[in-house]
Amino acid sequence: GIQVEQSPPDLILQEGANSTLRCNFSDSVNNLQWFHQNPWGQLINLFYIPSGTKQNGRLSATTVATERYSLLYISSSQTTDSGVYFCAVNGAGSYQLTFGKGTKLSVIP
């Protein structure tokens, strides 16, 4: 199956700093998504981005499908950005989203 690797595994930021999270995947994908899991465990879908670039407020994401990676950018980080960020992918015709192990982000005041 498709392998998904995320880096870094842990990240500590001062409030206001910017960060880049990376997701590498081992095969062609039909679907790539970024999720945020808050400290209470709730999972929120941030971006559906199998290719190209999208922006939503302080967050943006870019996927280069031909090179099999995606990047999530967080600008002017806030304490509410803390939590775990997951990348998940699936191939054409597959219902099984394969998740990476996540990047745990801690934003400190």
Next chain:
Amino acid sequence: NAGVTQTPKFQVLKTGQSMTLQCAQDMNHNSMYWYRQDPGMGLRLIYYSASEGTTDKGEVPNGYNVSRLNKREFSLRLESAAPSQTSVYFCASDPGTGGASIYFGEGSWLTVV
């Protein structure tokens, strides 16, 4: 505006006991999923139902059974719980897009002692 609702939220079981996790969605979605999340790991798919009347195994189906009761409801049953099934369980649904517009429930914390 409930979205995906799971019950119970917390449960402690003894080894060998059985239980059913319930899940319901009110978004008229075709597909429903059960995932488990273990510490330091991403989510792994247990079973899914692409549409009403169908169910299929995911990555980690052993020890579980599912029922797609109707379009709204998808239950997960542990027939004989084992400590290895201690985990956080997430139900999810999407319109039938293979996860592209997926919504997750709030999770069910299960401990097997």
